[in-house]
Amino acid sequence: MNKLIITCAISGAEVTKKDNPYVPYTVEETIEEAYQAYKAGASIIHLHVRNDDGSPTQSKLRYQKIMKGIRKRCPDVIIQPTTGGAVGMNRDTRLKPTELNIEMATLDCGTLNFGGDDIFVNTENDIKYFAERMKERHILPELECFEKGHVDMVLRLHKKGFMIEPLHFSFVLGVNGGMTGEERDFHFMRESIPKHCTYSVAGIGRFEFSLAELAIRYGGHVRVGLEDNIYLEKGLLAKGNKELVEKVVSLAKKYNREIATPKEAREILGMKEFNHENII
Numbered sequence: 590m591n592k593l594i595i596t597c598a599i600s601g602a603e604v605t606k607k608d609n610p611y612v613p614y615t616v617e618e619t620i621e622e623a624y625q626a627y628k629a630g631a632s633i634i635h636l637h638v639r640n641d642d643g644s645p646t647q648s649k650l651r652y653q654k655i656m657k658g659i660r661k662r663c664p665d666v667i668i669q670p671t672t673g674g675a676v677g678m679n680r681d682t683r684l685k686p687t688e689l690n691i692e693m694a695t696l697d698c699g700t701l702n703f704g705g706d707d708i709f710v711n712t713e714n715d716i717k718y719f720a721e722r723m724k725e726r727h728i729l730p731e732l733e734c735f736e737k738g739h740v741d742m743v744l745r746l747h748k749k750g751f752m753i754e755p756l757h758f759s760f761v762l763g764v765n766g767g768m769t770g771e772e773r774d775f776h777f778m779r780e781s782i783p784k785h786c787t788y789s790v791a792g793i794g795r796f797e798f799s800l801a802e803l804a805i806r807y808g809g810h811v812r813v814g815l816e817d818n819i820y821l822e823k824g825l826l827a828k829g830n831k832e833l834v835e836k837v838v839s840l841a842k843k844y845n846r847e848i849a850t851p852k853e854a855r856e857i858l859g860m861k862e863f864n865h866e867n868i869i
């Protein structure tokens with residue numbers, strides 16, 4: 590089977606230190622969490638940045654600082670900034686990190702309830718707008734699909750030429766407001782995309798490791814991290830992102846799936862070699 594790409598979503602925008610003290614806020618904490626995840630086996634770092642008080646920001650300057658630090662310590666890692674940001678941010682704010690020299694970013698493919706009263710807005714025109722900006726800047730979008738309608742949206746926009754191959758999907762399952770992460774949900778999603786496309790699975794909360802195991806068994810890729818889940822096992826908080834990545838590595842061993850290096854991850858995803866030197 591192909592090698593396994595592990596993405597680590599180290600911080601997110603919603604989870605706080607009150608939930609798990611290892612959630613990074615400062616520049617130094619964020620770089621350290623990225624480094625620990627990379628050392629444990631992550632080839633992609635999904636990056637949200639925070640202000641020192643923990644509030645989410647899409648500040649270009651903050652991304653620049655943090656990316657510079659990550660690249661120093663993890664020279665070849667794929668940095669994948671969010672363009673989802675936090676609920677309520679407008680689209681140009683969300684797109685700020687794509688103005689930097691990056692090779693990959695998330696692209697959220699539909700609107701959904703996001704727990705309580707929040708709505709994570711991604712209209713069809715928003716999606717086209719994000720896809721256009723990423724195309725112009727030669728950034729590979731990771732297509733975040735929180736339910737099957739989002740996959741349909743991608744396939745329709747691809748047919749109309751708004752999205753170009755390679756199409757790399759991320760099935761984010763288990764959000765309160767999106768699709769759940771039972772085994773049948775996983776199969777429904779992976780069977781809904783063209784065979785030659787790649788996908789990764791991000792299980793939210795209690796779905797993190799059951800979905801990781803399914804993705805490992807069926808040739809998909811895996812995302813874990815404190816953004817998605819704060820527990821190593823039921824009732825036991827993870828002591829950092831590293832432990833979550835290590836758990837995926839040990840699951841992969843059980844199924845004889847080797848872990849992809851960042852270079853191998855680029856090959857699997859059809860990405861070009863990347864010059865990390867310039868941040869801007």
Ligand code: KMH
Nearest residue numbers: 602671673674675676695
């Ligand atoms: N923070 C969520 C509202 C992404 O990174 O692209 C959106 C999110 C998705 O985290």
Ligand code: ZN
Nearest residue numbers: 601671673816
């Ligand atoms: Zn995210």
